[in-house]
Amino acid sequence: MTAHLREHARAILHAAIAAADARAAVVRALSLDGDRLTVAGAEEVDLAAIGRVRVIGAGKAAAAMASGALEVLGEWIAEGTITTKDGHGADLPRMDVWEAAHPVPDARGMAGAAEALRLARGAGPRDLVLCLLSGGASALWPAPVPGVTLADLRGVTDALLRSGATIHEINTVRKHLSRIGGGWLAAAAAPARVVTLAVSDVVGGALEVIASGPTVPDSTTYEDALEVLESRGVAVPPAVRAHLQAGDAGERVETPKEFDTVFARASAHVVAGNRDALQGAAREAERLGYRVRIVADDVEGEARSVGEQVALLAMNVRAEASDAPIALLLGGETTVTVQGPGRGGRNQELALALAVELEGVGEVLAASLGTDGTDGPTDAAGAFADGGTVTRGHAAGLDARDALRRNDAHPFLHAAGDLIVTGPTGTNVNDVILVLVDAPGASAAA
Structure with missing residues (x-):
């Protein structure tokens, strides 16, 4: 050669990476004129009518995205929390930055997810929650449902990764084991206004797959999750299978769906992709x-x-x-x-x-x-x-x-x-x- x-x-x-820079993508997506914020050229937010702006984000590019949000919004941002992969963090004013393990989750990611849920639940009806998502967030934000442990999540994640499962299949399972994925973060933040910016790491850019769709409706079900395990021949911890089977039997609440009221004030935009x-x-x-x-x-x-x-x-x-x-x-x-x-x-x-x-x-x-x-x-x-x-x-x-x-x-x-x-x-x-x-x-x- x-x-x-x-x-x-x-x-x-190098040019490929630069063209998809997450910080620059957020800067392009957010336009501030006085107290009028335009998002992705598609919606406007009157910041004068907003109580507080909270930034919540996760993923390998989350710190870069948060840096872009700070560049545009500056002091409008009251506080925030970002969880990212080890080595991908940054020093961000007024924001807690958590670094955690990926692709198999750890306790630091659980702490970051807990803080994200705390900030979301503390948002009032006049507040704006700006959610910044990129690939890796599903593993970086482990928030297991009751009865499922972090060790259980680690086991099922590792087994799915080794099985050759697609990211859509993996996240179908993870959403049904999570208190944050599959629309549950939007549910935690309601009735606050939620605006999500996403850097897509999934083929086709489906918002419900990116980061396991924490702020958008989920079209998958417990039955789908069980079918993934069956088709991939994945052995999972007993607590995981028991939870999914209970959900399929109607004994667990399904993830929020398209017409759920928790999404009444939620919007989402893909700002960069392959x-x-x-x-x-x-x-x-x-x-x-x-x-x-x-x-x-x-x-x-x-x-x-x-x-x-x-x-x-x-x-x-x-x-x-x-x-x-x-x-x-x-x-x-x-x-x-x-x-x-x-x-x-x-x-x-x-x-x-x-x-x-x-x-x-x-x-x-x-x-x-x-x-x-x-x-x-x-x-x-x-x-x-x-x-x-x-x-x-x-x-x-x-x-x-x-x-x-x-x-x-x-x-x-x-x-x-x-x-x-x-x-x-x-x-x-x-x-x-x-x-x-x-x-x-x-x-x-x-």
Whole structure:
């Protein structure tokens, strides 16, 4: 692989992240003219008639979002509480910032969720609750229902993650074990006015899935949650199954639905998503001289299968790159059904599967990146893959196919020199997959 492809890939991926910056997205969504606040160009709030503005938020990008809210609203904000992933926090005036574990919840997240519920319940009918949500909030705000413990939540979360369940499926279960997800935060804040801004980390941007939809109606049921466990073959703690079965039998209250009065003064807006990242990447790739195709923004499925499909796409496009280099962009979120004891994440597994298919192929570079800067329980955001990745790993004594079988992409890609490490990015809009195909004998413009 020529060096300029990797240099260009880094610039394109950086542009993708910058285009979906959560702080900037909130600043764009909130417009203040005197005491008139316009939200997402769709609704107005007369702050002169508001008693207090409280900010409540959770997710990997929540601190960045809160920083944007403070930039616009300043002293209008009386207090707030934000829960985010370890390392993603910030020093925010008049706000408590909790850092907690992700993706498997811990006691710090429980404390953050309890504080969020306390502030919501303390809001009066003249108050405005500004709720800031981004991916990761479901795990960062564990608020188990009576009879279910944090250990139970940890167990079911880990089992669902390992099963390859989609985020929609995982959150269907989590909402029915929570006192904050599935519309319950809106219920706690009623009758206050609730305005939610969300940075989407789910394919399609469904508000009831983002962060488990704490301020919007929930269309799923206890029956749906039980069906997820059945279809994925997930063994869960007895208390979890007992609660879900009791709910299905009508012995537990369902999550608030579409016409529930708790949503009478609640609104929600998606302010950034995967498409923003893809479009930012496309602009940078065009600037660098590539012919750009945004192939899809709804990629789902097993990471290694998607990697194989992207490799096939790259090989097909390679034949077309006769006069100018080509950049392919895809977005979405894959899953991994964990079958081995290895270390990695969905983007690293996808990249390694790509590398296996691209072994020995020249003039092609691919990358898969988690826009939040983290991929699985590792220090990497994702990885590159090219025709030499497998060879470089083999030179270090590692076998790519064996690493895939054991879900152990991280050590292999580290040895190959292909990991991408960004640190926390201030956003979370799913993943970006990039393929650069160079024109034979030509170099893309610098």
